[in-house]
Amino acid sequence: MAEAIHIEGLVKSFGRTRALDGLDLTVRTGEVHGFLGPNGAGKSTTIRILLGLLRSDGGSARLLGGDPWRDPTELHRRLAYVPGDVTLWPNLTGGEVIDLLGRLRGGLNQKRKKALLERFDLDPRKKGRTYSKGNRQKVALIAALASEVELLLLDEPTAGLDPLMEAVFNECITEELHDGRTVLLSSHILSEVETLCDRVTIIRKGRAVESGTLDELRHLTRTSISAELAAPPNGLSALDGVHALMVDGNRVHFEVDTSELDAALKQLTSAGVRSLTSRPPTLEELFLRHYQDELNGEEAAR
Amino acid sequence: MSPLTGTGGLIRLILRRDRVILPIWVFWMSVMPVFTTASFRELYPDESKLAAFAQTMTDNPSLTALYGPVYSPTVGGLVAWRMSLLIVVLGIISALVVIRHTRTEEEAGRRELIGATVIGRHAGMAAALIVTILADLVVGAVVALTMAASDVPVAGSVAFGVQLAAFGILFAAAAAFGAQLTEGAGSARAILLGAIGVTFVLRMVGNLSGEDGPLHWLVQASPLGWVQELRAFADERWWVLAPVGGLAVVLIVVAVVLQGRRDIAAGLLPTRLGPANAAPGLRSPFALAWRLHRGLLLGWVIGFAVFGSLFGSLGETVNDMLEESPELAQIMAALGGANTLTDMLFGTLFGLMGLIASTYAIQAALRWRAEETNLRAEPVLATAVGRVSYALSHIVFSLLGSGLAVMVGGLGAGIVQGTIAGDAGHWVPRLLGAAAIQLPAVWMLSALTVALIGLAPNASSLSWGALGAIFVISFFGPILGLEQWVLDISPFTHLPKLPGGEVTAAPLLWLGGVLVALLLAGLAGFRRRDVI
Numbered sequence: 001m002a003e004a005i006h007i008e009g010l011v012k013s014f015g016r017t018r019a020l021d022g023l024d025l026t027v028r029t030g031e032v033h034g035f036l037g038p039n040g041a042g043k044s045t046t047i048r049i050l051l052g053l054l055r056s057d058g059g060s061a062r063l064l065g066g067d068p069w070r071d072p073t074e075l076h077r078r079l080a081y082v083p084g085d086v087t088l089w090p091n092l093t094g095g096e097v098i099d100l101l102g103r104l105r106g107g108l109n110q111k112r113k114k115a116l117l118e119r120f121d122l123d124p125r126k127k128g129r130t131y132s133k134g135n136r137q138k139v140a141l142i143a144a145l146a147s148e149v150e151l152l153l154l155d156e157p158t159a160g161l162d163p164l165m166e167a168v169f170n171e172c173i174t175e176e177l178h179d180g181r182t183v184l185l186s187s188h189i190l191s192e193v194e195t196l197c198d199r200v201t202i203i204r205k206g207r208a209v210e211s212g213t214l215d216e217l218r219h220l221t222r223t224s225i226s227a228e229l230a231a232p233p234n235g236l237s238a239l240d241g242v243h244a245l246m247v248d249g250n251r252v253h254f255e256v257d258t259s260e261l262d263a264a265l266k267q268l269t270s271a272g273v274r275s276l277t278s279r280p281p282t283l284e285e286l287f288l289r290h291y292q293d294e295l296n297g298e299e300a301a302r
Numbered sequence: 303m304s305p306l307t308g309t310g311g312l313i314r315l316i317l318r319r320d321r322v323i324l325p326i327w328v329f330w331m332s333v334m335p336v337f338t339t340a341s342f343r344e345l346y347p348d349e350s351k352l353a354a355f356a357q358t359m360t361d362n363p364s365l366t367a368l369y370g371p372v373y374s375p376t377v378g379g380l381v382a383w384r385m386s387l388l389i390v391v392l393g394i395i396s397a398l399v400v401i402r403h404t405r406t407e408e409e410a411g412r413r414e415l416i417g418a419t420v421i422g423r424h425a426g427m428a429a430a431l432i433v434t435i436l437a438d439l440v441v442g443a444v445v446a447l448t449m450a451a452s453d454v455p456v457a458g459s460v461a462f463g464v465q466l467a468a469f470g471i472l473f474a475a476a477a478a479f480g481a482q483l484t485e486g487a488g489s490a491r492a493i494l495l496g497a498i499g500v501t502f503v504l505r506m507v508g509n510l511s512g513e514d515g516p517l518h519w520l521v522q523a524s525p526l527g528w529v530q531e532l533r534a535f536a537d538e539r540w541w542v543l544a545p546v547g548g549l550a551v552v553l554i555v556v557a558v559v560l561q562g563r564r565d566i567a568a569g570l571l572p573t574r575l576g577p578a579n580a581a582p583g584l585r586s587p588f589a590l591a592w593r594l595h596r597g598l599l600l601g602w603v604i605g606f607a608v609f610g611s612l613f614g615s616l617g618e619t620v621n622d623m624l625e626e627s628p629e630l631a632q633i634m635a636a637l638g639g640a641n642t643l644t645d646m647l648f649g650t651l652f653g654l655m656g657l658i659a660s661t662y663a664i665q666a667a668l669r670w671r672a673e674e675t676n677l678r679a680e681p682v683l684a685t686a687v688g689r690v691s692y693a694l695s696h697i698v699f700s701l702l703g704s705g706l707a708v709m710v711g712g713l714g715a716g717i718v719q720g721t722i723a724g725d726a727g728h729w730v731p732r733l734l735g736a737a738a739i740q741l742p743a744v745w746m747l748s749a750l751t752v753a754l755i756g757l758a759p760n761a762s763s764l765s766w767g768a769l770g771a772i773f774v775i776s777f778f779g780p781i782l783g784l785e786q787w788v789l790d791i792s793p794f795t796h797l798p799k800l801p802g803g804e805v806t807a808a809p810l811l812w813l814g815g816v817l818v819a820l821l822l823a824g825l826a827g828f829r830r831r832d833v834i
């Protein structure tokens with residue numbers, strides 16, 4: 001099976017809020033897929049539908065070749081889930097929770113559990129009510145990573161972890177990859193996604209706005225250019241991929257889509273270039289742009 | 303800033319939070335003795351009758367165990383004797399109130415919030431103690447005044463009021479101390495209830511052994527024994543107040559010292575570390591539910607055992623009344639035999655028990671919903687656990703747990719009544735039956751809660767409203783002269799009247815039908831809806 005998750009036109013409303021509005025998402029078997037989006041974009045909702053906890057209002061969602069709403073228990077044996085908000089039972093110890101969740105899923109590798117407890121530096125004998133937020137997160141992570149499943153659904157798994165533990169987490173996920181598992185990882189942290197993920201989907205307001213490999217996405221980023229020219233520029237503003245153009249006499253400053261970089265440079269050289277600085281594209285900008293649009297959109301709506 | 307800064311404000315906060323419950327318990331604790339005085343006076347109008355009654359009571363060891371010995375065969379003495387359980391109850395209430403306003407607050411993190419404002423280190427404990435001690439003193443004073451006003455000796459009345467207040471204050475102090483020991487309010491409560499249980503049992507065994515018995519010294523080992531040895535209405539020994547007061551002061555001082563040394567929200571007893579691995583049995587939703595429900599269930603079962611035994615001990619009072627009053631016996635005989643009155647009494651008591659057990663039935667079912675809203679159901683349902691078995695793992699506790707509690711209550715009542723009446727073979731099955739007959743109605747509230755959780759989860763706490771309505775119908779329906787159809791809303795209205803009545807299948811069958819329908823509707827709803 002080439003696709004672990006296939007979602008098409010998924011719709012979910014909560015009363016009048018439309019949390020998902022025709023979402024498409026494909027996760028290939030054996031990849032780590034980053035799932036990005038601003039607060040309230042619908043990431044957790046998507047994952048909950050994939051778990052059969054929520055019922056979709058339209059579209060289709062397939063998971064490991066099955067229907068998550070129709071046959072959840074069979075599918076759940078083959079996946080592990082780490083929720084965004086981990087709450088533990090106050091009177092069960094962390095070790096008990098890890099064992100319990102593993103057993104309910106159909107089995108747990110005790111050797112891996114021990115190794116993970118050590119790597120994450122977690123005392124499994126404490127009661128649920130006495131763990132800090134990061135340690136609660138670790139309990140859920142270890143329960144998921146110690147079970148031998150095909151698919152991991154991780155909803156902001158590093159929220160609350162300190163930088164050291166984040167590094168441990170990254171190592172673990174890289175190892176998962178070697179084991180041939182599939183991971184869907186929702187996150188707000190671009191750097192985490194950049195180091196771990198093969199492909200990324202960015203969603204906004206319940207729709208996928210970008211999806212592809214990191215290289216493909218870089219292609220969507222913009223290079224920012226400042227130049228001093230021999231003569232005032234002409235025709236730059238007419239170019240399609242040029243944004244935020246500022247002209248001050250012979251000086252220009254603009255951003256250009258990576259795909260239009262060639263055309264823009266031709267325009268500059270036709271006017272004669274005296275000096276030129278360019279800043280390489282970063283995903284950060286692309287990412288912020290989608291977050292930014294969200295804010296602008298909301299302001300416009302107000 | 304002094305360690306007591308802000309105590310006044312906290313006292314006002316406590317009074318505001320407890321503005322309903324505080325007056326209720328103070329009122330009931332205060333008036334019970336004077337009501338009992340009136341009824342004893344009516345039942346035993348002259349000295350010979352009183353003496354005879356006192357003698358039967360003294361001859362009955364189970365009553366001595368429960369209430370202690372009768373020190374004075376006078377109206378006042380007998381009231382103080384019969385009301386000695388009230389002393390224990392006031393101790394329990396005082397302890398719970400203090401813990402509620404100290405450790406519970408800390409555990410919930412509210413103390414930290416308040417502690418960050420201008421509040422002294424000991425202000426919280428001081429406020430809780432002041433309110434509770436004042437309430438205990440009010441109870442004692444009202445009891446003393448009302449009893450003295452109803453023509454029993456003043457010294458004895460004061461002594462009995464003092465007994466009440468002293469034990470309440472002692473356990474308020476003990477609770478201030480106990481609240482320093484643990485991190486969780488639950489464990490603090492358990493320690494305190496355990497301590498009161500121990501004082502009770504020591505006193506009980508000591509008294510059973512008799513004044514000259516080898517174990518009588520146990521009475522002296524129990525603070526409840528000390529208070530009891532004040533002997534209201536029988537040459538009061540006021541000096542016993544010295545050790546009681548001394549112990550209370552010591553407890554408060556130790557509590558203050560401990561509180562001065564520890565961090566907010568930390569306990570003195572280290573939170574025990576638990577097992578690093580789950581027991582082999584912890585591998586199903588039912589095993590998880592057992593871990594979540596067992597404490598509550600155990601509490602209820604013990605409560606019902608005590609409750610049932612108390613009920614059982616009341617049966618014989620009725621027979622005493624009949625013996626004392628031939629006129630009443632004649633009337634009862636005409637109505638259907640001497641047993642009718644006892645049967646009516648048990649019918650009422652078990653109806654009450656059924657209503658109380660419904661609280662547990664609702665509470666246990668709502669735990670399922672609480673698991674969901676606290677986001678703890680989600681990780682379980684994301685494993686291979688199906689929704690129906692998850693739901694059933696909690697519903698089982700609502701149904702079988704309430705069933706167990708009620709049956710234990712029936713058994714306790716049967717054993718005590720059977721022992722007193724000398725005919726356990728007759729009374730145990732009879733009262734077990736009377737308890738069991740309540741269950742279809744109790745379970746109706748489980749089923750209603752299940753249906754709400756499945757079909758209208760946001761409205762699931764409406765089941766408390768339903769129980770409230772049933773309470774009103776049961777207690778005030780007949781007095782208010784409500785129409786029959788209103789009375790019929792309560793499932794308890796339809797139960798056969800046991801013991802003594804006839805069991806007909808029809809109402810049980812249709813109650814059972816509605817019950818099953820509600821359960822199935824709830825389960826079907828839960829299968830189809832979003833899990834939050």
Ligand SMILES: Nc1ncnc2c1ncn2[C@@H]1O[C@H](COP(=O)(O)OP(=O)(O)OP(=O)(O)O)[C@@H](O)[C@H]1O
Pocket residue numbers: 014017018019037038039040041042043044045046084834
């Ligand atoms: N149970 C619910 N009832 C009502 N609205 C909900 C519910 N769950 C989610 N929503 C709404 O659906 C939208 C998507 O929420 P979701 O939790 O999926 O976002 P998210 O991408 O996970 O956000 P975050 O990054 O903050 O976790 C939000 O507008 C949220 O308010």
Ligand SMILES: [Mg+2]
Pocket residue numbers: 043044045084155
């Ligand atoms: Mg989320």
